[in-house]
Amino acid sequence: MNRLALLVVGAGPAGIFAALRSGLPPEQVLIVDEGREVEARLGARRFGLDVPGTIATGFGGAGLFSNGQLCLTHQIGSTIAHRFPAAEVNRRQHAIDAILHDGMDIGELRPIGPAAGIAATARRHGLSYLQYAVRQLDSDQLIRMTTRLRDRILHTARLSCETACVAIEPTGGGWLVRLEGKLNGVFEAANVVLAPGKAGAGWLRETGTALGLSREAAAPRLGVRLQGPAGFLSALLAGSGDPRLTWSVGDGVRVRLQNLSDGDVVPATSQGLIVVGGTSARAAGFERSSGTVMVTSGLCAADVRRIVAGVNDASRDGVLTQSLPEFLAGGGGLDEHYPARLTELLRRFVLRLANVCPEVLHPSTVVHGPAVEGLTDRFDVTDELEARGRPGLYLAGDGPGLTGGIIGAADSGWLAGASIARRSGRTAARPRTRRPVPGVRTGPAAAPARDAGRPSDGVTVVPPAG
Ligand SMILES: Cc1cc2nc3c(=O)[nH]c(=O)nc-3n(C[C@H](O)[C@H](O)[C@H](O)COP(=O)(O)OP(=O)(O)OC[C@H]3O[C@@H](n4cnc5c(N)ncnc54)[C@H](O)[C@@H]3O)c2cc1C
Numbered sequence: 001m002n003r004l005a006l007l008v009v010g011a012g013p014a015g016i017f018a019a020l021r022s023g024l025p026p027e028q029v030l031i032v033d034e035g036r037e038v039e040a041r042l043g044a045r046r047f048g049l050d051v052p053g054t055i056a057t058g059f060g061g062a063g064l065f066s067n068g069q070l071c072l073t074h075q076i077g078s079t080i081a082h083r084f085p086a087a088e089v090n091r092r093q094h095a096i097d098a099i100l101h102d103g104m105d106i107g108e109l110r111p112i113g114p115a116a117g118i119a120a121t122a123r124r125h126g127l128s129y130l131q132y133a134v135r136q137l138d139s140d141q142l143i144r145m146t147t148r149l150r151d152r153i154l155h156t157a158r159l160s161c162e163t164a165c166v167a168i169e170p171t172g173g174g175w176l177v178r179l180e181g182k183l184n185g186v187f188e189a190a191n192v193v194l195a196p197g198k199a200g201a202g203w204l205r206e207t208g209t210a211l212g213l214s215r216e217a218a219a220p221r222l223g224v225r226l227q228g229p230a231g232f233l234s235a236l237l238a239g240s241g242d243p244r245l246t247w248s249v250g251d252g253v254r255v256r257l258q259n260l261s262d263g264d265v266v267p268a269t270s271q272g273l274i275v276v277g278g279t280s281a282r283a284a285g286f287e288r289s290s291g292t293v294m295v296t297s298g299l300c301a302a303d304v305r306r307i308v309a310g311v312n313d314a315s316r317d318g319v320l321t322q323s324l325p326e327f328l329a330g331g332g333g334l335d336e337h338y339p340a341r342l343t344e345l346l347r348r349f350v351l352r353l354a355n356v357c358p359e360v361l362h363p364s365t366v367v368h369g370p371a372v373e374g375l376t377d378r379f380d381v382t383d384e385l386e387a388r389g390r391p392g393l394y395l396a397g398d399g400p401g402l403t404g405g406i407i408g409a410a411d412s413g414w415l416a417g418a419s420i421a422r423r424s425g426r427t428a429a430r431p432r433t434r435r436p437v438p439g440v441r442t443g444p445a446a447a448p449a450r451d452a453g454r455p456s457d458g459v460t461v462v463p464p465a466g
Contacts, residue, residue, distance in 0.1 A: 004030050006420055007177050007189035008157070009165040011035075012061020013406050014195035014397025014413035016149055017096065019157045021417025022191075023426045029157035030187065032179055033059055034164035034200075038150055042143065056199045059161055060146035062398070063406050068142045069242050070407050072097055072109065073132035076244065077408030079401070080415075083383055089411065096410045097135065099152075100145055109135045115239025118356065125355045127247050131240035168192060168207060174392060191392045191420045195413060196399040201376045202271065204399045213387050214380040218301040218401065221373040222308075222338065223294035224346060225265050225276040226257075226324075228365035230286045233260050235357050245356065247349050254296045255349040262286035265368050267319050271375055273308045274318030276368040292371045293353075295345050301375050308370045310337045324350070324365040334369045376401040384419035385412055394419070 005028035008015040012033075019031050035058030036044070044054045056062045074081040074089035081089045097109070115131055122129040137145065153159055163181035170176075175192045179185060196204050208215060236243045237260065245257040261278045263286055268277030278290055297304065312318040314337065322333040328347055335343050346367075354360045378401035380388050385402075387393045394416035396402065397409040 002188075003174065004028055004187060004189040005424060006030070006157075006191045006193065007175070007187055008032070008193045008195060009177075010061070010193075010195035010197055010200060010397065010399065011059045011153075011159065011161065012195060012197045012397060013063070013410040014197075014399075014403070014416075015061075015193060016153060017099075017410040017413035018193040018195060018394065018396055018417040018420070019153060019413075020099065021414045022420045022424070023417075024420070024424060026155060026157055030189075031153065031157050031159050032163040032165060032181075032183065033057070033159075033161045034181065035059070035161060037161045038064075038143070038147055040161075056197070059150055059159070061406075061409070062197050062199065064142060064146050068137040068139075068406065070097060070100065070135040070137065071132060071242050071405060072135070072407060075130060075132060077405030078403045078411060079378060080381070080383075080385075080403070080412060081408065092411055092414055093407055096407060096414060100149070100410075101135070102152075103148060104141070104144060106137060106141050106145075107135065109133050115243075118235055118238055121356050122245060125352045127245050127352055127356065129236070129239070130244040130246065132242070134241035136241050165194075165196075168194075168211070168393075170211075170390070170393075189392075190424075191394065193394040193396055193413065193416050193420075194399065195395075195397040195409075197409075198271070198376060198398050201399045201401075204379075204395075205377055208377075208379060208400075211387075211390065211393075213390065213395075215401070216378045216380070218375050218377050220297060220299060220301050220304040220375050221294040222297045222299065222304055222342060223255075223292055223371045223373075224327075224334065224367040224369040225278065225290050225292050225371050226350070226360070226365065226367055227265050227288055227290040228324075228360060228362050230262060230289050232289055232359035232362060232365070233257075233291050233357050234289075236260065245353065247352060249345060252296065253298065253345070255293065255345050257291050257293050257349070257353060260289065260291040262289045264288065265290050267317050270372065273305065273370075273372065274312045275308065275370050275372045276319050292373075293346055293349055294371060294373055295342050297339075297342060299339070301377075304372060304375065307337055307339075308372055311370050319368055319370070321366050321368045323363075324361070324367060325363070327367045334367070338369070373404070374401075378402065383415070385416040386419065 005024045006022055008019050008031040011031050038059050041054050041058045072093045074086045119129040160183040163179050163183040166180050167178040174190045177187050247255045265276050267274050379395050381395050385394045385396050396412040396416045403409045403412050
């Protein structure tokens with residue numbers, strides 16, 4: 001059996017950047033993903049075989065078919081970024097951003113805009129307005145970017161898609177990894193990066209338990225998706241492409257508006273539950289906009305699962321929709337399922353929000369539920385992303401509950417890769433930037449007509465009933 005220097009499980013942003021950053025000889029690095037290759041994912045979509053698994057899994061990871069928002073900030077998208085000085089995280093994120101759009105002619109990083117007025121209005125009503133730089137990519141740009149990344153990876157590692165990691169165990173000074181699928185057998189590796197994303201979070205929980213890895217229970221957030229006339233939240237977009245508006249209630253409880261998008265709201269599956277997600281139907285134009293309002297619930301994952309399952313059972317397509325006036329009046333609908341304190345906080349937040357964006361109270365505004373985030377346990381890792389007490393075993397990305405977003409996940413993989421490079425006595429790979437060639441298409445596909453927007457919890461979007 002040939003011993004690998006590095007085996008990466010999961011070819012999402014975390015796994016890809018771990019491999020890129022490790023700087024190891026390509027023949028010593030193997031990346032596996034249980035999902036499909038980029039072309040197969042695109043083909044499935046083009047021919048209408050858009051099974052939910054194709055959206056959330058495969059080379060490029062969960063965000064490949066989104067209308068991607070790359071948020072460059074240490075303030076969101078990572079539960080580990082706060083361990084490092086902000087300037088250090090910013091430097092890493094900009095280096096990642098440079099690799100992501102290397103050689104492509106894509107939009108400028110949308111800078112933080114003038115938002116003093118909106119921030120002051122929010123403050124007057126007890127809300128804080130967070131803005132940061134965002135790069136917004138259309139689906140076709142995201143697909144080209146992913147295709148270029150795949151070309152780059154092929155110079156960095158061996159890649160095997162449709163190959164699942166089913167088991168892992170320690171061996172003398174390394175790890176034995178059992179693979180099933182296109183590549184079968186047991187592989188030995190000095191270092192393993194487990195980056196299976198939310199799709200693999202259940203598997204990781206079981207594997208982590210078997211290996212005795214320590215972790216904190218999930219701290220889920222529960223809320224609703226607020227949907228109103230197109231642009232009803234646009235005042236918030238004056239300062240940032242992905243703003244957040246937060247009400248800190250006290251005792252660690254927060255209510256936050258986030259994930260603003262134009263388009264529809266659809267039922268989506270996440271870890272066996274049906275929750276609300278957003279889609280952007282660019283071809284159809286945007287008649288509606290939406291954003292999620294989430295409460296740090298203080299509930300445990302089992303409670304949130306029970307509540308969500310209750311809503312799923314009580315409605316035809318799994319989600320409940322109420323007019324905003326009905327929701328504000330209380331009683332019925334989501335009030336029959338959510339804890340009273342939670343719906344009360346949601347109502348009070350919406351009324352505060354109406355001071356900043358008065359169109360929220362438009363008669364056509366509705367609330368959809370359930371919206372859920374943070375159902376994933378958070379694994380305990382060192383600053384190098386190594387599982388504590390398990391030399392050579394690294395955890396990265398959304399699967400172990402360390403991040404939530406493309407840049408944050410890539411950053412965690414970067415840290416793991418840099419550690420492996422350092423310990424292997426190699427200089428970690430540095431980004432090489434090529435000159436962008438305007439208008440040159442390197443990716444295979446046109447933009448899908450219907451783009452999956454970012455759902456509330458990295459969920460798999462299922463087609464709406466009918
Ligand atoms: C529809 C959608 C839209 C999104 N839009 C955005 C956005 O605009 N901006 C943003 O920042 N974030 C967005 N996100 C979230 C973002 O995609 C994730 O935060 C990010 O991809 C997490 O990266 P990751 O590498 O941790 O995991 P993932 O990207 O989920 O990749 C994990 C990979 O591991 C594979 N895998 C799982 N288990 C195994 C196993 N046992 N063996 C082998 N392979 C395995 C999976 O197939 C998957 O490809 C979106 C998510 C979705 C679903």
